[in-house]
Amino acid sequence: MTSKALDSLLNKNIADxxxxxxxxxxxxxxxxxxxxxxxxxxxxxNLSSNNYLxxxxxxxLKEVAKQAVDSHGVGAGAVRTINGTLDLHLELEKRLAxxxxxxxxxxxxxxxxxxxxxxxxxxxxxxxxxSDELNHASIIDGCRLSKAKxxxxxxxxxxxxxxxxxxxxxxxxxxxxxxxxxxVFSMDGDIAKLPEIVEIAxxxxxxxxxxxxxGSGVLGKxxxxxxxxxxxxxxxxxxxxxxxxxxxxxxxxAGKANLIDWLKVRSRPFLFSTAVSPADAVxxxxxxxxxxxxxxxxxxxxxxxxxxxxxxKNLGFDIGDSETPITPCVIGDENATQAFSKRLNExxxxxxxxxxxxxxxxxxxxxxxxxxxxxxxxxDKALDVYEKVGKELGVI
Numbered sequence: 001m002t003s004k005a006l007d008s009l010l011n012k013n014i015a016d017x018x019x020x021x022x023x024x025x026x027x028x029x030x031x032x033x034x035x036x037x038x039x040x041x042x043x044x045x046n047l048s049s050n051n052y053l054x055x056x057x058x059x060x061l062k063e064v065a066k067q068a069v070d071s072h073g074v075g076a077g078a079v080r081t082i083n084g085t086l087d088l089h090l091e092l093e094k095r096l097a098x099x100x101x102x103x104x105x106x107x108x109x110x111x112x113x114x115x116x117x118x119x120x121x122x123x124x125x126x127x128x129x130x131s132d133e134l135n136h137a138s139i140i141d142g143c144r145l146s147k148a149k150x151x152x153x154x155x156x157x158x159x160x161x162x163x164x165x166x167x168x169x170x171x172x173x174x175x176x177x178x179x180x181x182x183x184v185f186s187m188d189g190d191i192a193k194l195p196e197i198v199e200i201a202x203x204x205x206x207x208x209x210x211x212x213x214x215g216s217g218v219l220g221k222x223x224x225x226x227x228x229x230x231x232x233x234x235x236x237x238x239x240x241x242x243x244x245x246x247x248x249x250x251x252x253x254a255g256k257a258n259l260i261d262w263l264k265v266r267s268r269p270f271l272f273s274t275a276v277s278p279a280d281a282v283x284x285x286x287x288x289x290x291x292x293x294x295x296x297x298x299x300x301x302x303x304x305x306x307x308x309x310x311x312x313k314n315l316g317f318d319i320g321d322s323e324t325p326i327t328p329c330v331i332g333d334e335n336a337t338q339a340f341s342k343r344l345n346e347x348x349x350x351x352x353x354x355x356x357x358x359x360x361x362x363x364x365x366x367x368x369x370x371x372x373x374x375x376x377x378x379x380d381k382a383l384d385v386y387e388k389v390g391k392e393l394g395v396i
Contacts, residue, residue: 021334021364022355032057035373037350044350045382047368052217052325053297054373055247055287064286065279072278080275081264088281095288096252099223100240101232104260108269109276111213111241111251115142117267118237118253119180119209123148128174130165130206132156132181132192139180139211149174155185158196162203169204178207183215183225187359187367189322191215191225198234209237217245218324222291222298242284245291250276250284300372301325304379308370311383316396320365328354328365329386331395337364340393347385 017023030038034057037046055061068088078084089107096105108114119142123129127148131139134155143150151168154160161179168177179201181192194210201208212224220227222245226235236259242250253263264270275281291297305325312319318330331337334355341353344366355364370379390396 021336021338022357027350035371035375035378039345039350042348044345044348045374045378045385046350047370047382048350048352049369049371050214050244051247051373052245052301052369052371053247053287053291054371055245055290055297057373058247058287058290060290061247061283061286065283068278068282074279075277076275078274079272080270084275086275086278086281088278088285089275092281092285092288093252095285095292096240097254099288099292100238100254101223101227102238102254103257105252105254106260106263106267106270107242107250107252107276107281108267109250109273111211111239111243112138112141113269113273114239114241114251114253115139115211116145117142117269118239118263119143119178120146121263121267122146122207122259123176123178126175128168128177130161130168130177130179132185134185134187135180135182136186136211136213139182143180148178156190156193158193158200161197162200165200165204165206169206176207177204178209180209181211183210183212184218184324184326186214186326187354187365188320188328189324189326190320191219191228191323194225194229194231194235198231202234207237208235209239210235211239213239213241213244213251214324214326216240217291217298218301221295242280242287246284246287248284248287249280297372301370304370304372304374304376307376308368308379308382311379312368312386315383315387315390317386317390325370327368327370329368329395330363330365332362332364334361334364336393336395337366340389340395341366343389343393344385347389349382349385351382 027039033049036043076084093105115138123146125147129143129148130151133152151164153164215225219225226232226238238254242248309327320328331340337353344351351366354367
């Protein structure tokens with residue numbers, strides 16, 4: 001017999017979430033996650049994928065992945081420190097280091113694992129972490145796992161950061177202090193003020209950590225937020241994913257060779273979890289090589305992003321202050337946001353609602369993620385649907 005107390009807790013809280021418009025319905029995709037997707041037998045323009053460059057369905061990646069299954073099997077077979085490090089993993093890390101212009105790279109099973117692994121391997125209870133208040137959940141969890149003192153600073157507020165950095169240093173309570181920030185903030189699409197962050201870090205001798213999950217493949221002609229600002233020699237940790245612009249699965253940390261050596265012997269997901277599959281490793285390597293050879297996909301991404309942004313803004317939608325392809329349409333009320341997303345879906349556009357706790361209460365939005373694979377015809381269709389639904393529901 002299952003626990004009555006557990007059933008009562010779950011049923012009550014799920015009902016509460018549904019009533020407040022905070023319950024997330026999961027829509028299974030039938031087929032590939034491309035610029036258009038099939039859900040429930042219906043083809044929709046897909047504006048909710050992190051597949052920025054369309055590489056998740058790229059024929060070149062699919063071909064090398066198939067070859068890797070034949071040559072290396074479907075799994076790595078062990079953790080990296082026993083005999084799960086394949087030559088394919090080493091080639092991926094070599095290419096990523098070249099791509100990010102750093103001495104070395106360590107790869108992990110996911111971007112979430114990167115932040116859990118790297119932060120806790122370097123920081124401990126005798127340290128402090130200055131963390132932007134809008135940092136990703138994986139950063140927050142990585143900071144908590146480290147047991148360091150977490151000091152939140154106001155979002156992209158450099159005066160607040162400098163004040164809190166100065167206070168932390170002068171308190172004499174901490175052995176070392178880290179500043180950690182997203183490179184691109186995933187809910188609003190704004191870019192971290194890295195030049196100012198690095199300046200503060202140098203003034204107080206602080207460790208710098210940039211989560212570039214949404215910047216790699218997007219900014220710096222594809223090389224990321226740190227390269228965008230020319231700060232690759234000034235940032236200690238560059239974290240990135242292989243599941244967004246790269247189009248596959250996994251994550252990595254790029255930095256100096258001694259940092260990567262340390263993470264290989266002290267980061268727990270590397271030590272205790274099986275490595276990514278051969279197909280994932282070789283497909284990611286191919287994607288990185290494509291980005292190093294040409295900026296064509298990156299340029300197409302920005303062309304489509306600017307087109308969609310201009311169209312939504314001209315229609316009268318509140319798209320915030322996004323500086324990247326991430327384009328939110330802020331609705332506000334959670335139930336209204338859910339209703340807006342549902343009507344878009346019914347009219348042929350898949351744009352998922354984002355509500356609390358992912359964003360603050362009262363700031364519900366539909367987040368649009370145009371890709372390099374979208375055609376102008378697809379984007380025009382999406383804009384027509386936005387106009388129809390926006391007027392119907394009184395949003396514009």
